Amino acid sequence: MTESSPWDEIAVPSKDFNVRQVAVTTAVPCFWGRDAGGSCLFIVELQGDHTEQYRKNMVTAKGIDVDLRAGGTGEQHLVLALEKQVDRDLFAGLCRTLVSALEHSTDSASSLAVSLVHIRRWKTFLSGRSQHLSIEAVRGLFAELIFLLELVEQGMSIHEAVDAWLGPERSHQDFIFGNTAVEVKSLSGAERSSIRISSEDQLESLNDALFLRVYRLSSLAGAEGARSLNEIITAVQALLDEAEAAEAFDRKLMAHGYAPLPEYDEPRFVVSDVRSYRINDGFPCLMRSQLPPGIANVAYDIRLEAIAEYECDGAVIFGGE
Numbered sequence: 580m581t582e583s584s585p586w587d588e589i590a591v592p593s594k595d596f597n598v599r600q601v602a603v604t605t606a607v608p609c610f611w612g613r614d615a616g617g618s619c620l621f622i623v624e625l626q627g628d629h630t631e632q633y634r635k636n637m638v639t640a641k642g643i644d645v646d647l648r649a650g651g652t653g654e655q656h657l658v659l660a661l662e663k664q665v666d667r668d669l670f671a672g673l674c675r676t677l678v679s680a681l682e683h684s685t686d687s688a689s690s691l692a693v694s695l696v697h698i699r700r701w702k703t704f705l706s707g708r709s710q711h712l713s714i715e716a717v718r719g720l721f722a723e724l725i726f727l728l729e730l731v732e733q734g735m736s737i738h739e740a741v742d743a744w745l746g747p748e749r750s751h752q753d754f755i756f757g758n759t760a761v762e763v764k765s766l767s768g769a770e771r772s773s774i775r776i777s778s779e780d781q782l783e784s785l786n787d788a789l790f791l792r793v794y795r796l797s798s799l800a801g802a803e804g805a806r807s808l809n810e811i812i813t814a815v816q817a818l819l820d821e822a823e824a825a826e827a828f829d830r831k832l833m834a835h836g837y838a839p840l841p842e843y844d845e846p847r848f849v850v851s852d853v854r855s856y857r858i859n860d861g862f863p864c865l866m867r868s869q870l871p872p873g874i875a876n877v878a879y880d881i882r883l884e885a886i887a888e889y890e891c892d893g894a895v896i897f898g899g900e
Contacts, residue, residue, distance in 0.1 A: 584619075584667060584671055585599070585601075585611040585671055585674075586611055586612075586619045589612065589613045590613065591613050591615065591616075591617045592613065592615055593615060595615065596613060596615070596620060596622075598611065598612040598620075598622060599611050599612070603678050604682065605678065605681040605690070606685055606686055606689070607623055607624055607626070607681065607684070607686075607687050607690045608624040609621070609622065609623050609681065610622040610624070612658075614660065618660045618661060618662070619660070619661040619664070619667055619670060620658060621658075621674040621677070622656050622657065622658050622659070623656070623681070623690060623694055624650060624654060624655075625650075625654065625656070625657060625687040626653060626654060626687045627687055627688075628655065629647065629655055629688065629691050630647065630655075633647045633691065636692070636695045637695070638695055638698050638702070639702075640698050640699075640701050640702045641702065641705050642661065642662050642663055642670075642705040643659055643660065643661060643662065643670070644658075644659070644662060645657075646658045659674070669704070669838055672838060672839065672842075673697070673701050673704070673705075673838070673839060673840075675840075675841050676697065676809075676839045676841065677693075677694060677697045680693050681693055681694070699822070700816075700825070700829060700839075703829035703830050703832075704838045704839065711836075711840075712835075712836055714846075716835070716836065717808050717843065717846075718766075718767060718796050718848070719765050720832075720835050721765065721796060721808050721811060722763050722764065722765035722794040723744065723763045724812065724815060725794055725811070725850060726753070726754060726792055726794075727740050727741070727743075727744055727815065728811070728815065729897075730743065730756070730897070731818065733897040733898075737815070737818040737819060737824070738819075738821070739756070741819070741824055741827055741828050741831070742827075743755060743756040746763075747831035747834035747835055748831070748834065751784065752781065752784060755786060758786050758788060759787070759788045759790070760786040760789045760790070761789075761790045761791075761792055761896060762781050762782065762790070762792070763792050763793075763794070764791065764792070764793045764794070765793070765794050765795075765796055766793065766794070766795045766796065767795075767798070768795060768796065768798065768851055772882065772883040772884060773882045773883065774791075774793060774880065774883065775879075775880055776864065776865075776879055776880070777878050778876070778877065778878065779865050779867040779870055779876075779877040780866075782862070782864040782865075782866065783864075783866040784858075788857070789857075789858040790855055790857055790858065790895075791856040791858060791886075792854075792855050792856075793853070793854045793883065794850050794852075795850070795851045796851070797848065797851040798846040798848055799847070799849050800845070802847075803849075804849055805847040805848060806847055806849075807843060807845060807846065808837075808843040809839060809841075809843045810844075810847070812832065812837075812839070815828065816828065853893060854883065854890060855891050855895070855896055856886055856889045856890050857889055857891045857895070858889070862886065863885060863886060865877050865879060
């Protein structure tokens with residue numbers, strides 16, 4: 580559900596800027612604002628002098644002007660100004676995620692550090708327009724990230740797991756590692772047991788082993804272990820300790836059409852069932868190499884009960900027996 584813009588009721592001043600405090604308790608006051616040019620602002624009020632910290636960790640982000648300015652006595656303001664009104668909804672969402680993060684900061688120095696980390700992360704999302712994901716796309720991305728985290732749990736480094744996630748880069752399969760390819764699918768808890776294969780290339784691979792991994796996701800907000808799309812993305816980001824790897828992950832999220840917006844705080848999913856299938860001779864699928872001449876852009880459904888004989892132990896995907 581789209582929220583109203585926080586800048587809608589802030590008048591454009593003749594000079595300086597008008598502000599309205601964000602209605603969330605944080606260690607430092609935060610404000611929505613408008614300047615004399617009509618730009619949308621987000622302001623973090625800091626106590627003390629943080630010039631050295633800002634200069635050491637200063638970042639730039641396309642579409643946002645970032646500045647540290649003198650405030651009142653003993654104060655400084657971190658001012659974020661949106662350059663293009665067309666990005667206002669995305670900027671608002673990004674700022675709201677920053678506010679949520681600032682709830683856990685304890686003082687001005689930590690608040691500035693958190694702000695700069697978030698701005699660095701925004702660079703990727705502001706480099707291209709993201710789109711609002713459908714619930715099907717949310718489930719699909721969630722399932723791919725579940726599998727990415729499972730790779731890490733099975734002993735792969737987080738950087739190797741992100742490198743193996745090739746679906747956002749238009750690979751025919753979602754994950755390729757070693758000589759194994761894996762196509763990940765999701766089902767809602769209420770859906771009948773059939774999955775959509777979106778092209779004639781998804782279930783054909785040059786790798787020695789090709790698997791289909793199907794997650795049934797139930798929307799159970801109060802269930803133990805339930806997570807939203809934003810929460811599972813935050814869990815992956817927390818494992819990424821190198822800027823280059825974090826930026827690569829964010830680029831892949833953007834390729835999916837994702838931006839860190841509050842609307843993806845719901846729904847919250849639990850994995851209620853996982854099934855794995857080995858794709859080999861006889862598996863019912865359409866492949867480019869077997870299509871009649873002139874046939875292309877094929878999409879079709881597969882009923883899971885029809886491929887029960889190809890189900891395998893999920894450990895095989897990760898190199899188990």
